[in-house]
Amino acid sequence: MANLKELFIEELQDLLHAETQLVGALPKMAEAAHDQRLKEAFTKHLDQTQHQVERLKKVFELVGEKAQPKPCKAMVGLVEEGQETIEEGREKDPISADLALITAAQKIEHYEISGYGTVRLLARQLGQVEAATLLSHTLGEEESADFLLTSVAKPLLQQASLDEMGAEVNLETTPASAEPRRKKASSR
Numbered sequence: 001m002a003n004l005k006e007l008f009i010e011e012l013q014d015l016l017h018a019e020t021q022l023v024g025a026l027p028k029m030a031e032a033a034h035d036q037r038l039k040e041a042f043t044k045h046l047d048q049t050q051h052q053v054e055r056l057k058k059v060f061e062l063v064g065e066k067a068q069p070k071p072c073k074a075m076v077g078l079v080e081e082g083q084e085t086i087e088e089g090r091e092k093d094p095i096s097a098d099l100a101l102i103t104a105a106q107k108i109e110h111y112e113i114s115g116y117g118t119v120r121l122l123a124r125q126l127g128q129v130e131a132a133t134l135l136s137h138t139l140g141e142e143e144s145a146d147f148l149l150t151s152v153a154k155p156l157l158q159q160a161s162l163d164e165m166g167a168e169v170n171l172e173t174t175p176a177s178a179e180p181r182r183k184k185a186s187s188r
Contacts, residue, residue, distance in 0.1 A: 013070035
């Protein structure tokens with residue numbers, strides 16, 4: 001059990017660092033978002049993430065350990081990727097930029113979901129029932145955030161499809177494309 005507890009603490013430290021990084025990244029993502037629902041999703045998750053940091057500190061307290069973060073290289077990379085997405089989004093149309101932000105955010109959520117799923121199971125195995133309950137609550141928030149991002153993406157994808165269809169219709173009705181059709185019709 002000593003090895004399991006050590007793994008449990010290391011994973012908690014990793015998540016603490018990850019969540020702390022996310023507290024700094026979410027305001028930038030909210031600011032970069034064009035769609036109001038996406039801005040609100042990022043703002044809501046920022047509030048949740050701040051509470052998740054406090055919840056993690058409570059878990060450390062429950063297991064008698066100091067809440068000391070361990071550098072989370074995965075989240076460093078995901079946050080950097082999110083920053084690149086923000087910068088590249090400045091050159092894109094608003095819908096494409098927002099869809100790219102959602103993709104970056106969902107990568108983060110999936111990382112967190114896997115991390116919290118593991119530490120919750122470890123807490124249960126170690127008999128840390130209260131810690132497992134707190135971690136389950138956070139896991140549920142991460143899953144809800146992922147679901148919300150998907151629900152925001154769907155109408156954006158629909159709009160992007162409509163915009164593309166409209167662009168195709170416009171291309172088909174331009175004078176340049178109408179000319180070849182007349183020739184075909186007259187050759188019959």
